[in-house]
Amino acid sequence: MSSMRRAKCRVCDKDSALNQDELVHPHGPHGSRCRGSHRPPAGEPPCAFCGRMVGRVAWPEVYDPDRPHASTYVCYDPEHQREARLWVKTVTGHEGVFYGRETAVGGAR
Incomplete structure (x- = not known):
């Protein structure tokens, strides 16, 4: 075995x-x-060590303990981002939304 x-x-x-x-x-x-x-x-979420992570796909964007939540980092590959949106949907019932690193950096200013 x-x-x-x-x-x-x-x-x-x-x-x-x-x-x-x-x-x-x-x-x-x-x-x-x-x-x-x-x-x-x-x-499983689609990206592991496939490339430089440029953002994340999540729903909802901000964690809320009263709602299902899923989040995963993603690379540049549009197909991997599509897979991540669908994976989030299998966990939460809602298609994930892409949040680029620029969103986090821009909000920190």
């Missing part, structure tokens, strides 16, 4: 091994690996 953890790939839905960093192990033919390789599995 293997002790390797497994989960579904967020792109191709294939049952895949997870690396020690909890990201999906590379899969698919060499030279054209599945885009879900080295990404978090299905059902």
Whole structure:
């Protein structure tokens, strides 16, 4: 019996091994690996170490203990931002809203 953890790939839905960093192990033919390789599995927020984080997707923006809340940092990739909005919706019932780092910096002045 293997002790390797497994989960579904967020792109191709294939049952895949997870690396020690909890990201999906590379899969698919060499030279054209599945885009879900080295990404978090299905059902998890989309960005891990895929690029520079430029903001977050959340709902509601400000935490309120009386309402469901979800928030995750995201990179530049528009597809990852779309996935993050949908992930927030699975947790809260509301599609997430993108808040760029400029919003936080601009509000601090």
